[in-house]
Amino acid sequence: MSYGIKTFGDDGYVNLHSDYSSLVYVGEFAKATDGVRPVYEGEFSIAVLDYDKSNKYDQGWLIQYSLDFETDNLVPFYRPSFDGQEIGIVDVVNEGDTWIINALYSGNAGDFPRFFAFAPLTDIPTVTLSDNGIAVYDENSKLVFTDSQRPLRIDDVLTVQHPTSIRTGARGTCGRNGTNCHVNFTSDQSTTHAGTVNNTNSKIYHVVPSAYGGLAFDNDGTFERSCGFLGWGDRKYAWAYRSWSSFRGTLAHPYGTANHNTGWLGDFSGALYQQKSGSCGYGGFLGALIGIAAVVFTGGIGLALVGGALAGFVAGELTSPTSPGLKAYENDEIFDQNSSYELLVTDATYYNIESANGIDNSIDYDNLSYQYSANPATYWQLKSLEILGDTITSTVEIYWNGALVNANATVGEFSTSFTAANGDTYIRGDLESSTTSTTPANYLIAATVSFIDRYKITRIAYGQEPSGTNGDTDDDDDDSDSNVPSDIPELYAGVAAYKNGTYAGASFWISFYSSADPDGGALVLYNGTFMFIDFSNFSNKDTTSVTGSDGRTYYRGASHPEDGNPYTSGVLSYRYYGVGRE
Amino acid sequence: MAYGLAIDGFSFNYGTFSVVTTGTVTTGIQTFVTKAAHPDLSDLKVVFIPIGVRSPGDEEVRPVVIENSYALYANSPSNMSPHKYIVLGR
Numbered sequence: 001m002s003y004g005i006k007t008f009g010d011d012g013y014v015n016l017h018s019d020y021s022s023l024v025y026v027g028e029f030a031k032a033t034d035g036v037r038p039v040y041e042g043e044f045s046i047a048v049l050d051y052d053k054s055n056k057y058d059q060g061w062l063i064q065y066s067l068d069f070e071t072d073n074l075v076p077f078y079r080p081s082f083d084g085q086e087i088g089i090v091d092v093v094n095e096g097d098t099w100i101i102n103a104l105y106s107g108n109a110g111d112f113p114r115f116f117a118f119a120p121l122t123d124i125p126t127v128t129l130s131d132n133g134i135a136v137y138d139e140n141s142k143l144v145f146t147d148s149q150r151p152l153r154i155d156d157v158l159t160v161q162h163p164t165s166i167r168t169g170a171r172g173t174c175g176r177n178g179t180n181c182h183v184n185f186t187s188d189q190s191t192t193h194a195g196t197v198n199n200t201n202s203k204i205y206h207v208v209p210s211a212y213g214g215l216a217f218d219n220d221g222t223f224e225r226s227c228g229f230l231g232w233g234d235r236k237y238a239w240a241y242r243s244w245s246s247f248r249g250t251l252a253h254p255y256g257t258a259n260h261n262t263g264w265l266g267d268f269s270g271a272l273y274q275q276k277s278g279s280c281g282y283g284g285f286l287g288a289l290i291g292i293a294a295v296v297f298t299g300g301i302g303l304a305l306v307g308g309a310l311a312g313f314v315a316g317e318l319t320s321p322t323s324p325g326l327k328a329y330e331n332d333e334i335f336d337q338n339s340s341y342e343l344l345v346t347d348a349t350y351y352n353i354e355s356a357n358g359i360d361n362s363i364d365y366d367n368l369s370y371q372y373s374a375n376p377a378t379y380w381q382l383k384s385l386e387i388l389g390d391t392i393t394s395t396v397e398i399y400w401n402g403a404l405v406n407a408n409a410t411v412g413e414f415s416t417s418f419t420a421a422n423g424d425t426y427i428r429g430d431l432e433s434s435t436t437s438t439t440p441a442n443y444l445i446a447a448t449v450s451f452i453d454r455y456k457i458t459r460i461a462y463g464q465e466p467s468g469t470n471g472d473t474d475d476d477d478d479d480s481d482s483n484v485p486s487d488i489p490e491l492y493a494g495v496a497a498y499k500n501g502t503y504a505g506a507s508f509w510i511s512f513y514s515s516a517d518p519d520g521g522a523l524v525l526y527n528g529t530f531m532f533i534d535f536s537n538f539s540n541k542d543t544t545s546v547t548g549s550d551g552r553t554y555y556r557g558a559s560h561p562e563d564g565n566p567y568t569s570g571v572l573s574y575r576y577y578g579v580g581r582e
Numbered sequence: 583m584a585y586g587l588a589i590d591g592f593s594f595n596y597g598t599f600s601v602v603t604t605g606t607v608t609t610g611i612q613t614f615v616t617k618a619a620h621p622d623l624s625d626l627k628v629v630f631i632p633i634g635v636r637s638p639g640d641e642e643v644r645p646v647v648i649e650n651s652y653a654l655y656a657n658s659p660s661n662m663s664p665h666k667y668i669v670l671g672r
Contacts, residue, residue: 006622007587011597013672014622016587020600020671073604073668075629094633102635120601120668133589144600147589151598154672157627208632210644246638327638336643342627344599 005136015151018136021122021144022151025351026069029076029101029115034505035061040270040328041530046179046243047549048269050529056182057245057269060086060104062324063112070097071119075152077204078103079348080253081111086265088250089208093322102324104248104267110419116204116353118152121145156197156345162211162249162262162337163189175219178241179273185215185245190252190263195345199253199260202349209249209262210339214329216244227280236278243271244329251343260343268326370429370456371489376402378489380428380455386448398426400459401489401581424527429456482558483544484580490557491526492578499567503528509556509577511541516571522546524554524579531581541575553582599670602626606633607645607665613656615669623671628654636663 004018016022037059039048053059074094078087086106093100105113121127122142129135129148136145145151169188174181197203220240227235246268252261371378377399384395396411397404398418405426411418416428437451484490494506505528513520520541524532531548532539539546544556557578566573586595602620605613607630617626628647636642642663648655656667 007594009586009597009672010595011672013597013625014600015596015598015672016594017600017622019622020602023599023601023670073601073631073666075631075668091635092632093635120604122601130590134587147592147594150592151594151600153596154598157599206629208630208644212638322635325635325637325639335638335641339644339646341644342629344629 004138016136016145018138018144021120021138021142022149023075023118024121024124024149024151025353026071026074026117026119026124027067028353029065029067029099029117031063031112032066032100033064033502035063035105035109035112036502037061038268038326040268040272041533044272044274046181046271046273047530048182048271049550052182053266053269056184056186058186058247058264058266059245059269060088060106060248060250060265060267061109061112062090062267063103063105064322065101065103065115067099067115067117068097069099069117069119070125071099071123073120073123074099075118075206075344076101077116077118077206077344077346079114079116079202079204079353081105081113082107083201083255084252085111085113086250086252086263087113087205088248088265090248090267090324091322092208095322100322102322104250104265106250106252106265116348116351118206121149121151124149150351152344153346153350154344155203155347156195156258156343158193158195158260158343159340160193160207160251160260160262160343161191161340162209162264163191164334164337165189166213166215166247166264166332166334171215171217173219174217174241174243174271176221176223176239178219178239181241182271183217183243185217185243185266185269187247187264187266190261193260193262193343195258195260195343197345198258199255199345200347201255202347203253203345204348204353205251205253205260206342206344206346207251208341209251210341211249211262211264211334211337212247213264213332213334213337214244214246214327215332216242216329218242218330233280235280237275238277239273239275241271241273242330243269245269246327246329249337267324268328270328368427368429368458368460370458372429372432372454372456373489378402378457379432380426380457382451382453382455384448384450387445388447398457400426400457425460427458427460429458431455482556482578484555484557484578485582490578490580492557492560492576494525494528495560495563495576498525499569503530507579508560509554509579511543511556511575511577512572513541514571514573522556524548526554526579526581548581555580555582597672599627599672602669602671604666604668607656607658607662607667609658609660609662611658613658613667614653616653618652620671625672626654627670628656629668629670630656630665631668632663632665634664 007016009015037053088104091102101115129146133147138144166187171183222238224234224236227233245266247264248267250263250265381397386393398406405420419425432454434453435451437449439445491507498506506525507527510523521534522539522543532546546554548554560576563576566575630645642661643659645656645658645665
């Protein structure tokens, strides 16, 4: 340089140079969707329940963020929600002045990370300078540095790469009776890259992993059973099973270490089972039945998912053109694993970014519907007060539909809300019943005072839109057509979002029919999971109870004509109802 | 502080990266940055930022960077999804 300014940092490198723009913090991305864990739910699919997603398919949560900011170039950083959380930026999409991030994260739905944007100062159209200080311009009179916009501080930088395999351990097997079977695809491979600066909860990271891939499992076979007169004939059967888990490269940054671990997290999974039989014959065989599921697989989702199109699949709310591209795998494959890429580490506090986790502002806490039931237990129970000196603590148990929600978890002293590990939030309502604990005269108050105070309770399932009025026990005006037993809570949530392709946290019953299928069928969503999808004509549009994929009975609740009477979409007509679970 | 730049009581003595150049990675065209053109900078890094949805169904990959003593080269495979590059220096 022949003129201008050049300074050096403590690390001996140039940290300000009037030929080059500084990279500055420009804002935080807003969460645009809730986290979803899409699975294949089309023809011949086997239900992949939440437990399976976590323990068999290693699925993380796909989520989308957006930021409106006018810049040609943008560098995203993320802050993990908890120690060791796995995170991967899947896509960055630029549409005009809107920047979108698709990301994948581990943990519970409510553990979504935060994302921050940095951009070259020269790309920012308007910069407010300080009343005093310094501003530096390049030879084109573009602002390249100002003390009012602190440049990115690099705490650490290193080059990382992903492991060459996703899982090397045994997966188990699923066979002829595989209609409720899943092999284990959970990744057991990671690579540690050592940096120089310890990770803390205020560190934020930029890295865009390149690696992705999938694991798949196939099995098929035939068998026969006796049939016909005196069982002298035989009937041939053929079956096929297939499942897969699609993975993306992720990174984890354990606190208190300078390590950065590259690993894998699932973004899409599925399992199929098909069985067919021939006619009752005497030695005849339909050999063409072998491999039936494979044919369905290749001609169906394998094609439909190319290009990221999720239309026609129950895959959650990520159905926009900016949805991540998902792939169903027929074989074990890894792509783009050989690339090495940069990991930049900086500290959020340096930019005055407070270090709290992301806050979900989508819940309207002033407009809730409360429940109370003695059996199955559905209430907020204050059990005792523990008195030690001038410290008083309380013991609270939260029950929902018979289950103790806060087992092994502590509800804060005198709290009125509790968020469970899966992201659902429970809120205390009005007092329903109470007992009295009396200390006789001239006796000291015991260290523990026990009693039973039970309150109404409401649950905001993660992603659910609360409805109803505070104090109501149901949000519907007319319960006369409900088939849900009175001692079972009836849920109705998430319909508006579902019509737009979102089902996280949704709970309702749908009956549907069309001119081609006037009998129709039923579909049950409960807390964001499809518990009953009818592929075998077990139901029709008038069915009022079904057995869900978890073996429990689901009841059709009160109708909600405000959401469709019927609601027509395509060739199908829908009616929406509340739902209760035994 | 013993040395360096202090403005309004704040010390700008920490390590950072400045933006050397930016652009779009184009398939079939090798983008390179010669080190001789930036004699004041002794450490150059390239970060690639995707600018669209990547299709794993099409087996899309990200661009890669190769460095030697003279330059950094951003290579663009034929099945690359769209990316921008940002060359950072210090």
